[in-house]
Amino acid sequence: MLSTAQNSPNDRLNYRLLGLRERIDGAARAAGRNPGEVTLLAVSKGQPAARVRAAAALGLRDFGENYVTEALPKMAQLTDLGLYWHFIGRIQANKTRAIASQFDWVHGVDRVQLAQRLSTQRGHFVAPLNICLQVNVLGEASKGGVPPEALPALIEAVRELPRLRLRGLMCILPYEASPAEQATGFGHLRQLLQEARARGVAMDTLSMGMSADLESAVAHGATVVRIGTALFGSRDASIAAPAVE
Numbered sequence: 407m408l409s410t411a412q413n414s415p416n417d418r419l420n421y422r423l424l425g426l427r428e429r430i431d432g433a434a435r436a437a438g439r440n441p442g443e444v445t446l447l448a449v450s451k452g453q454p455a456a457r458v459r460a461a462a463a464l465g466l467r468d469f470g471e472n473y474v475t476e477a478l479p480k481m482a483q484l485t486d487l488g489l490y491w492h493f494i495g496r497i498q499a500n501k502t503r504a505i506a507s508q509f510d511w512v513h514g515v516d517r518v519q520l521a522q523r524l525s526t527q528r529g530h531f532v533a534p535l536n537i538c539l540q541v542n543v544l545g546e547a548s549k550g551g552v553p554p555e556a557l558p559a560l561i562e563a564v565r566e567l568p569r570l571r572l573r574g575l576m577c578i579l580p581y582e583a584s585p586a587e588q589a590t591g592f593g594h595l596r597q598l599l600q601e602a603r604a605r606g607v608a609m610d611t612l613s614m615g616m617s618a619d620l621e622s623a624v625a626h627g628a629t630v631v632r633i634g635t636a637l638f639g640s641r642d643a644s645i646a647a648p649a650v651e
């Protein structure tokens with residue numbers, strides 16, 4: 407029997423990726439959308455560099471990280487692959503220089519001061535930093551994200567910053583959100599994008615949906631889904647949530 411390789415970690419990764427593509431494609435088609443409009447952003451927090459390399463070998467190009475101190479050494483081991491790195495975690499002011507210089511995208515900008523620091527600290531000989539603004543679409547207390555009513559002013563401020571390229575909007579719904587809350591939250595983010603476009607703001611990205619709620623996000627227009635556990639399996643919690651960044 408030559409079958410033991412079927413159970414190797416890379417085979418499991420391939421199997422989960424196929425299942426994920428089915429979920430994304432099915433949700434897109436059910437909504438009358440082209441599955442090619444949805445980018446799978448592989449969230450590699452809590453996963454070692456070798457797993458990212460294996461995922462890249464399966465065709466994935468975009469990877470998301472939440473913690474600068476975890477991400478930088480991992481990224482340094484993978485420079486040969488030419489991957490696109492997205493910072494998707496909470497942005498601490500003392501980490502903006504590293505984020506601005508090492509990442510291609512930042513999802514989760516919700517304050518003009520952070521945007522200004524990122525723009526100032528972005529190098530002049532690389533492409534502008536792609537930005538998604540995080541919106542607190544369900545009005546949750548103590549959650550990150552700009553309140554919807556403050557979004558237009560933040561958009562106008564970020565548009566002016568020379569080293570940033572405003573790409574779109576992002577939201578994170580609570581894991582326990584009901585299907586009705588998912589529809590409300592994701593629908594609201596899409597509506598906010600459409601309103602901004604109607605005012606002449608060129609944005610093309612809706613970063614919404616994770617392992618548990620990607621179908622609803624795709625149904626409501628997600629162009630980027632951020633997927634961790636459904637792709638890589640469970641994370642090493644000690645890596646994924648460092649006590650101190």
Ligand SMILES: *Cc1c(COP(=O)(O)O)cnc(C)c1O
Nearest residue numbers: 449494616617632633634635636
């Ligand atoms: C961890 C994380 C994800 C991925 O979550 P899964 O449930 O593992 O798919 C997506 N987005 C953000 C902002 C995250 O922090």
